[in-house]
Amino acid sequence: MNKRAELALWAVLLAAVLPLTAFASSAPTEYYDGNYDREVTFSLPSAYDGEITEVTEKIRFSTAFSPEETVLRHLLEYPADSEHRSLPGDGVVQLSEDVSFIRSCGTATVNFNSAYADLDAAGRYLLAQCVTNTLCALGRVSSVVILCEGRAVSLSDQEEIPAGAYRQSSSDDLPLVQAQLMARRSEETALRYSADTAIFYPAQAGRGILCETRSVSFPEPGAEAAVQTLLEAMSAPPARLRDIPEMPGLTEYLTDTPALQPLDDDTQAVVLRFSEELNRQMSAHGILRSVLLGAITSTLTSFLPDTSAVICYIGDERIGSLVPVGLYNGANESKVFENGLMRWGDFTHFQLDECLLYFLNDQDKMTESVRALPASWADSPEYLLQALLEGPSYYDSVSDLHAAAPAEAAMNQILGIGTRQNTCMVNLSGEFLANCVDFTPAQERNLVYTLVNTLTNLPWCRRVELYIDGEQPDVLINEIALPGGFMRNADYIAAGG
Numbered sequence: 001m002n003k004r005a006e007l008a009l010w011a012v013l014l015a016a017v018l019p020l021t022a023f024a025s026s027a028p029t030e031y032y033d034g035n036y037d038r039e040v041t042f043s044l045p046s047a048y049d050g051e052i053t054e055v056t057e058k059i060r061f062s063t064a065f066s067p068e069e070t071v072l073r074h075l076l077e078y079p080a081d082s083e084h085r086s087l088p089g090d091g092v093v094q095l096s097e098d099v100s101f102i103r104s105c106g107t108a109t110v111n112f113n114s115a116y117a118d119l120d121a122a123g124r125y126l127l128a129q130c131v132t133n134t135l136c137a138l139g140r141v142s143s144v145v146i147l148c149e150g151r152a153v154s155l156s157d158q159e160e161i162p163a164g165a166y167r168q169s170s171s172d173d174l175p176l177v178q179a180q181l182m183a184r185r186s187e188e189t190a191l192r193y194s195a196d197t198a199i200f201y202p203a204q205a206g207r208g209i210l211c212e213t214r215s216v217s218f219p220e221p222g223a224e225a226a227v228q229t230l231l232e233a234m235s236a237p238p239a240r241l242r243d244i245p246e247m248p249g250l251t252e253y254l255t256d257t258p259a260l261q262p263l264d265d266d267t268q269a270v271v272l273r274f275s276e277e278l279n280r281q282m283s284a285h286g287i288l289r290s291v292l293l294g295a296i297t298s299t300l301t302s303f304l305p306d307t308s309a310v311i312c313y314i315g316d317e318r319i320g321s322l323v324p325v326g327l328y329n330g331a332n333e334s335k336v337f338e339n340g341l342m343r344w345g346d347f348t349h350f351q352l353d354e355c356l357l358y359f360l361n362d363q364d365k366m367t368e369s370v371r372a373l374p375a376s377w378a379d380s381p382e383y384l385l386q387a388l389l390e391g392p393s394y395y396d397s398v399s400d401l402h403a404a405a406p407a408e409a410a411m412n413q414i415l416g417i418g419t420r421q422n423t424c425m426v427n428l429s430g431e432f433l434a435n436c437v438d439f440t441p442a443q444e445r446n447l448v449y450t451l452v453n454t455l456t457n458l459p460w461c462r463r464v465e466l467y468i469d470g471e472q473p474d475v476l477i478n479e480i481a482l483p484g485g486f487m488r489n490a491d492y493i494a495a496g497g
Helices: 003-017 067-076 121-137 174-189 223-235 277-284 289-301 381-390 430-434 441-455
Strands: 035-045 052-062 101-104 107-112 143-148 193-202 209-218 259-262 268-274 307-314 352-360 366-374 414-420 423-428 463-468
Touching (some): 052 067, 067 121, 107 121, 121 143, 143 193, 193 223, 193 289, 209 289, 223 289, 277 289, 352 381, 352 441, 366 381, 366 441, 381 414, 381 423, 430 463, 441 463
Parallel strands (some): 268 307, 423 463
Antiparallel strands (some): 035 052, 259 268, 352 366, 414 423
16 A cells, blocks of 8 residues: 555544544534544655655644644655655654644644654754744744654754754755755854744743744853853743743852763753752742743753753752642642653643633723643633633733623533534533523624634634534524524724734
8 A cells, every 4th residue: 555545544544533423513412523624735855856845735634633743744654756755764754652743832843753863964954844844834833843752953963063943944945955054053053153942931820831932142162051041041031922920040040050961862961050049039930940940941952952851950959850730731740750850751741822812801892812721722622612711811911801701601501512624513501591691782792703713713613603502593692693603703803902
């Protein structure tokens, strides 16, 4: 069986394991995922030369997975033909069996298996740029960090040259771009250099970590000096991110120069020694130890080549475990680091992504607000509806808002949420409707379109169907007709909202 046939079989099997109700037209009585089809533009090596070529093809997605990860898996298996070659590694390079993909605030981290490190520098660069161009074309990713089993890999086969974060390349001639980059970076690394770098920050209230990719200037050569520069970059305010507490100057509390310690697996760990004063500064700035160390570990291991771990001392204490709190999976559960080594994979569930929610301002006009939610839940209609019903939070991007849903509304009043192609179906209970019986027509409209406009920000959702106890009555409360579905309506969103 050729690879194209295998891809078709994979899509059929994926559809087969989904619940049959995902394709029914009736109202959902539980939460289930569905499938949808979408055209995707893949970037691949040309069959004629070293240039990059684009191939557009319609593929099947499941709402159970992020669209970016689905596209990645198709890209890695894309077969060669007369117009283009297969990707470097020819199918051997695959996503890691551990955490394979995560997206935070426009920065995607792709974690390959060990075969990625076996490619030569040209192959790694070509693969990374094809992945980056493909993901950026989807619209929600602007930069890509490439890891191999949780660690960064050098741009060069001879030198430890950080790759940093990749951006979409407008040039078709990738070998020429790589040669120019390598020549410049090899010369610069001996002196000073700049690189697009993924910097992770603690979120407000210890809820997790957020990523911002920006250009960072490294004034001195060497990994130890790069560590100090990265800590300084973390201490500076982000250029775009919201929801970030003021950071203490991390390098001010180092009691020794950062060091590199070889590990048994031919990688290395960064050793950081901070004074006890850092604990007091974290408390003063409202930063939890767990999210600060998660941000430090994620920043260092995603940039420094072959650096797979961080060892951290605060005062006389070597950090060997944490009890994180926050929104993420595993919150309030003790996390013990094997041999005291904090790794990238230990903190992936800390990563948050920005989502758009719609609430009402003091004039009852619909207003768009940004909230950082756990990255693994950011594409979940169930979680977005829960956020709407809970109402605005103090860490949202816009303050002084209130929910369009009644205060008595709760998730147990949503009987089911289902998907069918580009439609999200929401089955509300009679109890939910009873809480809205006194709504005015304007309140009714705001209730419907805060829900619809929030859900249609999902990459697959173009339409929302609303049901009451499994039926679609002629009107919801006053005048909004329920039969059929609702499309996004940006006209109701307040200017500047």
